[in-house]
Amino acid sequence: MSASIELRGVCKEYLRGAATLPILEGVDMDVPAGAFQALMGPSGSGKSTLLNLIAGLDRPTRGQVTVAGTPIHGLGDGALADFRARHVGIVFQAYNLIPVLTARENVELPLLLGSLPRAERRKRAETALRIVGLEGRYDHLPRQLSGGQEQRVAIARAIVCDPDLVIADEPTGDLDKKSAEEVLLLFRKLNRELGKTIVMVTHDPAAAEAADTVRRLDKGVLQ
Amino acid sequence: MTLFRLALRNALRNKVRLTLAVAGVAVALLAFVTLRTAVGSWDSAAALARRDRLVTRQKMTFIMPLPKRYVADLRATRSASGASLVAEASFASWFGGRDPARPNAFFASYAIEGKSYFDVYDEMHVDLADVRAFEDDRSGAIVGASLARDMGWKRGDRVLLESPIYPSPDRLPFAFTVRGFYESAGRSGDEKLFLFHWERLDAALPTSQRGTIGWIVSRTPAGASTDDVAAAARTIDAMFAERETETLTQDERAFTTGFLGMASAVMDVLSILSFVVLGIQGLVLANAMGMSVRERSREYASLRSMGFSRRWVARLVLTEAALVGALGAVVGAFVAWLAVGRGLAPFFERDLSFFFPVFRVTPGTLALAVGVALVTAIASGVTPAIGTARARLTEAMRRVA
Numbered sequence: 001m002s003a004s005i006e007l008r009g010v011c012k013e014y015l016r017g018a019a020t021l022p023i024l025e026g027v028d029m030d031v032p033a034g035a036f037q038a039l040m041g042p043s044g045s046g047k048s049t050l051l052n053l054i055a056g057l058d059r060p061t062r063g064q065v066t067v068a069g070t071p072i073h074g075l076g077d078g079a080l081a082d083f084r085a086r087h088v089g090i091v092f093q094a095y096n097l098i099p100v101l102t103a104r105e106n107v108e109l110p111l112l113l114g115s116l117p118r119a120e121r122r123k124r125a126e127t128a129l130r131i132v133g134l135e136g137r138y139d140h141l142p143r144q145l146s147g148g149q150e151q152r153v154a155i156a157r158a159i160v161c162d163p164d165l166v167i168a169d170e171p172t173g174d175l176d177k178k179s180a181e182e183v184l185l186l187f188r189k190l191n192r193e194l195g196k197t198i199v200m201v202t203h204d205p206a207a208a209e210a211a212d213t214v215r216r217l218d219k220g221v222l223q
Numbered sequence: 224m225t226l227f228r229l230a231l232r233n234a235l236r237n238k239v240r241l242t243l244a245v246a247g248v249a250v251a252l253l254a255f256v257t258l259r260t261a262v263g264s265w266d267s268a269a270a271l272a273r274r275d276r277l278v279t280r281q282k283m284t285f286i287m288p289l290p291k292r293y294v295a296d297l298r299a300t301r302s303a304s305g306a307s308l309v310a311e312a313s314f315a316s317w318f319g320g321r322d323p324a325r326p327n328a329f330f331a332s333y334a335i336e337g338k339s340y341f342d343v344y345d346e347m348h349v350d351l352a353d354v355r356a357f358e359d360d361r362s363g364a365i366v367g368a369s370l371a372r373d374m375g376w377k378r379g380d381r382v383l384l385e386s387p388i389y390p391s392p393d394r395l396p397f398a399f400t401v402r403g404f405y406e407s408a409g410r411s412g413d414e415k416l417f418l419f420h421w422e423r424l425d426a427a428l429p430t431s432q433r434g435t436i437g438w439i440v441s442r443t444p445a446g447a448s449t450d451d452v453a454a455a456a457r458t459i460d461a462m463f464a465e466r467e468t469e470t471l472t473q474d475e476r477a478f479t480t481g482f483l484g485m486a487s488a489v490m491d492v493l494s495i496l497s498f499v500v501l502g503i504q505g506l507v508l509a510n511a512m513g514m515s516v517r518e519r520s521r522e523y524a525s526l527r528s529m530g531f532s533r534r535w536v537a538r539l540v541l542t543e544a545a546l547v548g549a550l551g552a553v554v555g556a557f558v559a560w561l562a563v564g565r566g567l568a569p570f571f572e573r574d575l576s577f578f579f580p581v582f583r584v585t586p587g588t589l590a591l592a593v594g595v596a597l598v599t600a601i602a603s604g605v606t607p608a609i610g611t612a613r614a615r616l617t618e619a620m621r622r623v624a
C-alpha cells in the first residue's frame with residue numbers, strides 16, 4: 001500500500017546553449033514506506049527537479065531512482081506514464097485543475113485511465129472529495145471555489161486512484177494561513193490514516209513541521 | 224467524464240473564438256457548396272445535351288433563315304443502307320416575342336411545326352389532348368409549365384405578344400390562346416419556351432419572304448453510334464452544299480459544349496478554387512486551435528502528469544478540432560442548403576438556365592462538403608496535437624498559464 005523511495009547517485013544536468021548546467025550532483029536519498037518528509041532549500045536549489053525525478057515526470061542524467069520497488073530511471077515515456085498513473089499522486093502549487101470541469105469531474109479524470117464503469121468512477125470521486133472535506137461542492141467549477149478548496153480538490157484528484165506515493169510541490173505556497181493549515185492537516189491524515197508516503201517541498205518552516213522529517217537541499221546536494 | 228466530454232467542454236470554452244471558427248467553417252462551406260454546385264450544374268448542361276439530336280442551321284450564322292423545303296428533303300433522305308437518315312425531323316423559327324404589358328419578362332418564343340417538334344424533343348411531355356387542341360387552333364400555343372407558372376397563364380388564356388423581328392400586318396400584337404403546357408424531364412430550365420404554329424408567322428410575312436424557317440432539328444434512328452451521328456451530320460451538310468443556302472449541322476452536345484467550351488476553363492478554376500477555400504479555412508482553424516492549445520499547455524501537462532499518455536492528449540486535441548469542424552460543417556451545410564437551394568438556385572435556373580440548367584444542391588455535394596470540412600478541421604488539429612504531445616513535461620509544467 002505504500003512506497004519506499006531510493007535514490008542513488010542521482011545527477012541532473014540541463015543544457016544551456018553549449019554548456020551543461022549541473023542542478024543535482026549525486027543525490028542519495030531514502031524515504032521509507034509510510035514516511036512523510038518535507039524538502040526545503042533556497043530557490044533554485046533543485047527541489048522541484050528532484051521531486052520531478054521521484055514522481056517519474058523526468059529522468060535523471062545519471063544515477064538510479066527506485067520507487068515502490070520499480071527502477072524508473074530507465075523507463076520509456078509510456079512506461080513512465082503508466083507508473084505515474086499507478087503509483088503517484090501529484091499536487092502542485094498552482095492546483096492545475098481543469099477550469100471547465102466541476103470538482104467531481106476533475107477528481108474523476110485520473111480514473112479514466114482505468115476501466116471502472118461510469119457510476120463507480122463517480123462514486124470514487126465523491127468519496128475522495130468527502131475525504132478532503134468537500135462534500136456539497138461536487139458540482140462547483142474551480143473558479144467557484146476558494147484557493148484552499150481548489151487545492152483540496154487537487155489533493156482529492158491526487159489520491160482518487162489510491163496511489164502509494166503523494167508528491168507535493170509547495171502545496172501551500174499560494175494559500176492563506178488557515179487554508180494552508182487545513183491542507184497540511186489533510187496531508188497528515190493521508191499519511192497517518194491512509195498510509196500514504198508523502199514527499200513535500202515547502203518554503204514555509206511551519207508547513208515543514210507537519211512532516212516527520214525535514215531534509216534540506218542546497219546547491220544540488222542533499223543534507 | 225470522458226475524453227469526448229472534456230474535448231467538448233474545451234471546444235465550448237472560448238465562445239467568441241468558437242463562434243468565429245464555426246462561422247469561418249460555415250462561410251467556407253457555403254462558398255464550397257456554391258462553387259461545386261455551379262461546376263456540377265455546368266457539367267450537367269453538357270450531359271443533358273443529347274448526342275443523337277442534330278441541329279442544322281445556316282452555315283454562316285444562326286440568324287439567317289433556311290428554306291422550309293429543306294425539312295422535307297431531309298425527311299426523304301436515305302442513308303447508304305437505304306434506311307431513313309433521320310428518324311424524326313422538325314424545325315423552329317425564333318420569334319423573339321414579348322408581352323407588351325410585361326416588357327421585363329424574358330422568355331424564348333419559337334414558331335414550330337406542332338407534333339413533329341415534340342417527336343424530336345421527346346423529353347418534352349405534352350398531354351395528347353393538349354396537342355390536339357393545339358393542332359385544332361391556328362392561334363394556339365403550348366407553353367412550358369415553368370413559364371406558365373411564372374406568368375400565371377392558364378388553359379384558354381389569351382396572350383398578346385409582339386416581336387421586333389416580325390411586325391404583324393395590322394400593327395397589333397399577335398394574339399395567342401394557351402392550349403396546353405409541356406413539362407421537361409430533367410432540365411427545368413427548358414420549361415421556359417412559348418411555342419406556336421409556324422404558319423401563323425409565315426402568314427404575317429410579305430409573300431416574297433415566306434417559306435423560310437430558323438433551323439432544322441432532327442433525331443438519328445435509335446441505336447445510332449457516335450460515328451453514325453457524325454456521318455449523318457456530314458451527309459446533311461453535303462446534301463445542301465450545292466443548294467442556294469449552305470448549312471452547318473452539329474449534334475446537340477457539340478453545339479452546347481462548343482458554346483460552353485470557353486467558360487469550361489473558368490469552371491476548372493472554380494473547381495480548384497472550391498477546395499482552396501476550404502484549405503485556407505483549414506489554416507485559419509489550425510491557427511485558432513494552436514492558440515487555444517498553447518494557452519492550455521499547463522493543463523495538458525497536468526493531464527500527462529496524472530499518467531495520460533502523449534497519445535491520449537493528442538487525441539483530446541484532435542477530437543476538439545473535429546468537434547469545432549463538425550459544428551461548422553453542420554451549420555455551414557444548413558446555411559449552404561438554404562442559401563444555394565432556396566436563394567441562388569431559382570435565380571440561376573430561371574435566368575441562367577442555358578449555362579446552369581439544374582442548379583440544385585445535391586446530397587452528394589453536401590456530403591462532400593461536410594466530409595472535406597471535417598477532414599480539414601481534423602488536419603488543422605494535427606500540428607497543435609503533435610506539439611502538445613511532444614512538449615517536454617517538466618517544461619510545460621513550469622510555463623505559467
Ligand SMILES: Nc1ncnc2c1ncn2[C@@H]1O[C@H](COP(=O)(O)OP(=O)(O)OP(=O)(O)O)[C@@H](O)[C@H]1O
Nearest residue numbers: 014015023042043044045046047048049050617618
Ligand atoms: N528545463 C530546464 N532547463 C534549464 N534549466 C532548468 C530547467 N528546469 C530547471 N532548471 C534550472 O534548474 C535550477 C533548479 O530549478 P528547480 O525548479 O528545481 O528549483 P527549486 O529548488 O524548485 O526552486 P524554487 O524554490 O524557486 O521552486 C534552476 O536554476 C532552474 O533555472
Ligand SMILES: [Mg+2]
Nearest residue numbers: 047048049169
Ligand atoms: Mg520549485
